[in-house]
Structures are given as structure tokens and as C-alpha cells.
Amino acid sequence: MQLTARQESLFAEARSYAAAEIAPYAGAWDENEAVPESAVAGFAARGHLGALVPREYGGAGLDAVSFGLLNEAVGHACSSMRSLLTVHSMVVHAVTRWGSEEQRAHWLPRLAAGESVGAFGLSEAEAGSDAGRLSTTAERLPDGGYTLTGAKKWTTFGQRADVFLVFARLDGQITAFLVGRDAPGLEVVPVTGMLGTRASLLAELRMDDCRVPADALVGRPGFGLSAVATSALDIGRYSVAWGCVGLLAACADAATAHADRRVQFGRPLGEHQLVRRMIADMVTDATAARLLCLRAGRLKDAGDPATVDATWMAKYFASVKAFRAAADTVQIFGAAGCAEGHPAQRMLRDAKIMEIIEGSTQVQQDYLAQAALRERAA
Numbered sequence: 001m002q003l004t005a006r007q008e009s010l011f012a013e014a015r016s017y018a019a020a021e022i023a024p025y026a027g028a029w030d031e032n033e034a035v036p037e038s039a040v041a042g043f044a045a046r047g048h049l050g051a052l053v054p055r056e057y058g059g060a061g062l063d064a065v066s067f068g069l070l071n072e073a074v075g076h077a078c079s080s081m082r083s084l085l086t087v088h089s090m091v092v093h094a095v096t097r098w099g100s101e102e103q104r105a106h107w108l109p110r111l112a113a114g115e116s117v118g119a120f121g122l123s124e125a126e127a128g129s130d131a132g133r134l135s136t137t138a139e140r141l142p143d144g145g146y147t148l149t150g151a152k153k154w155t156t157f158g159q160r161a162d163v164f165l166v167f168a169r170l171d172g173q174i175t176a177f178l179v180g181r182d183a184p185g186l187e188v189v190p191v192t193g194m195l196g197t198r199a200s201l202l203a204e205l206r207m208d209d210c211r212v213p214a215d216a217l218v219g220r221p222g223f224g225l226s227a228v229a230t231s232a233l234d235i236g237r238y239s240v241a242w243g244c245v246g247l248l249a250a251c252a253d254a255a256t257a258h259a260d261r262r263v264q265f266g267r268p269l270g271e272h273q274l275v276r277r278m279i280a281d282m283v284t285d286a287t288a289a290r291l292l293c294l295r296a297g298r299l300k301d302a303g304d305p306a307t308v309d310a311t312w313m314a315k316y317f318a319s320v321k322a323f324r325a326a327a328d329t330v331q332i333f334g335a336a337g338c339a340e341g342h343p344a345q346r347m348l349r350d351a352k353i354m355e356i357i358e359g360s361t362q363v364q365q366d367y368l369a370q371a372a373l374r375e376r377a378a
């Protein structure tokens, strides 16, 4: 893949950390529907929550390719933990790119150290793929602050987060706000029983005249969706795409190990041609997805706006292929893969979530086809 020596060593370190400290517990976290505090603290102590925080604010200031490799390493071990890296980094990115100097100085060192965990509150019950229909409102107060009223239905790591990037209509225009967990009028309600990424501490944010100070506004009024959310979602999509590469590779690893070991009809499964086809698809898709992610990352690092479409394509391909690989992994494990607590079952449930978040498969197909048609018309 022609990585730099630094990127290679970061990836190797992240893989061995994830293999030792995350993968062995992913099943239990899934069952308990929570990544425990000790694991979040360990993740923060490694500096991973500061991956995208610029160095002058105490973070690692990783380039986009390195950040992607970190997501692959964590995603190989546990999609729930990877989703912490995703949403936290989306908030980091929004504050870095759109925050005032005061907001950067206040929040970035805390986010880098993991003293504050960030979460992203855009989706509402009636505004999912079509986020522009969100109905949470913000009103100005005489003291310059704001009150927010509405509900954010699905907030990854919402149960744990200390600060939420919330989108609301101010004078009808979608605007971004940083809402502290202790904001008066904010209620955080756990969401449980989800299909996949079950340990990602999902929560609904209910805001009833939730008071935030004047300096909570990020960017300018009306910049919420078109600028702040759009650029944060690009990072989120990029992170999920690389996470899917990790998931694909984990499926290929598990499926090949099992196919090598398990004997049926007098031969290992891996010697049956129809099983070999599934394995061939997995390893090919993992490689192709990684290359698409790498292309998106290199464009990001070069500051090329073409990264946006490249990221959509990478996430589309990687998530669809991760779901197929996870379904085939269950197939190769047979009944054992369907059983409660089996990693293949968890990977299949997690993979389905990847086709829904950060732009669903259909929304991405629509976007990519439109981009292709526009290019032809130009």
C-alpha cells in the first residue's frame, strides 16, 4: 500500500493494542451493551481520542491516512469502540475547523486528553437521511445565550459523552451548538436493544428549553448543515469506511481460520470450491476497500476537494462489502456462527449498521450516480 514508515509503525502498534486490549472483550461489551469506562480511559490514555486534534492543542495531529489506519485497526477488533473514535473525531474536526479561537482553546485540549468525550447530535425521529428537515429549535435569550428545544434520536456514545454537537434551527436556519452534558434542560435517555454496535452507548438527547451560553454557537448562524455538519460527516464517513475495512479483514481472518480447521465430507471447508469463492470475495473486497479508503485519505492529505466524493465511494463500497463478508462468515461457520455470543454473529449485526449510518447505502448510491451524471453533463 506504500505507506510511510511512520504510518506502518502506527498501524502495527494500533493493531497490537486493539488485539490485546479490545478484541478479547468485544463480545462481552456487545452482550452488556456498553464499552466500560476503563476501556474508554485506556483508549484515551493511548492518545487515540486526540488523533485529529492539532498538536498545538495537545493532540496527535495525525494525517488522514494515519487516522484511517487507526480506524481500521480498531474496527478490526470492535465496531462499537471504533464508533467512539468516529463520533468523537467528528466533534474534534468541527471545533477545529469551525470553532472560534476561544472554543478551540477550551475544548481541544480536553477532547485530546479524553477529559471530555464528544458526540454528534443531528438525526431526529422524523429527520434521518433528510437531515435538512430537522425540527429542533434554538431561541436567543436576552443575555446572549440560547435555549434549545427538541430531541436527537440516535446519539452514539451519548450515554457517555460530556459534550454534544447539536444542530438546531435558529431563526429557521440550521445552526450548530456545543451543548455540555450538564446544560440545564438536557435529558440523556439511554437507547438499548439495537441490532448492532450494541456497546456504543447510544442515547436520545431530549432538550426542553435547554440553556446554553452565547459562546456555544459553532460557526455562524445558518452554517450548521451546509458547513459544520457536512465537513464533520465527511470525517465520520471516512472513519466508518476504514472501520469497515477492519471489519472486512476480521471476517476474512475468522473465515479462513475456520475453513482451514473444520472438516466436512472428508476435507477442510477451505478445500470446497464454493467456500473458496466466499473467501476469495472477502480478501479481494478487503483489499479494494482499503485502496479506495487510501485514495480518499491521500486526497484529504493533499487538501483536494475530490476527497469528498472519494470518501462517499469508499464508504459505500466498504460498508456493502463488509455486510456481504460478514454474512458469508456466518455462512462458513454454519450453526456455530448463528449462536449467541459468536463473533461472526456480532460482526454481521455490526456490519448492517454500517450500511445505515453516515449516509445509507441507498443515499450513497443516489449521490454517486448523481455525481457521475453531473460529470458527464459538464
Ligand SMILES: Cc1cc2nc3c(=O)[nH]c(=O)nc-3n(C[C@H](O)[C@H](O)[C@H](O)COP(=O)(O)OP(=O)(O)OC[C@H]3O[C@@H](n4cnc5c(N)ncnc54)[C@H](O)[C@@H]3O)c2cc1C
Pocket: 087, 120, 121, 122, 123, 125, 127, 128, 129, 130, 154, 155, 156, 157, 194, 196, 197, 202, 353, 356, 357, 358, 359, 360, 361, 362, 363, 366
Ligand atoms: C447504531 C446507530 C448509531 C447512530 N448514531 C448516530 C449519531 O451518533 N448521530 C446522529 O446524528 N445520528 C446517528 N444515527 C442515525 C443515522 O444517521 C440515521 O439512521 C441515518 O441517517 C438514516 O436515517 P433513518 O434511520 O431515519 O432512515 P430513513 O432516512 O428513514 O431511511 C430509511 C430507509 O430509506 C432509504 N432512503 C432514504 N432516503 C432515500 C432516498 N432518497 N432514496 C432511496 N432510499 C432512501 C434509506 O436508505 C433507508 O434504507 C445512528 C443510527 C444508528 C442505527
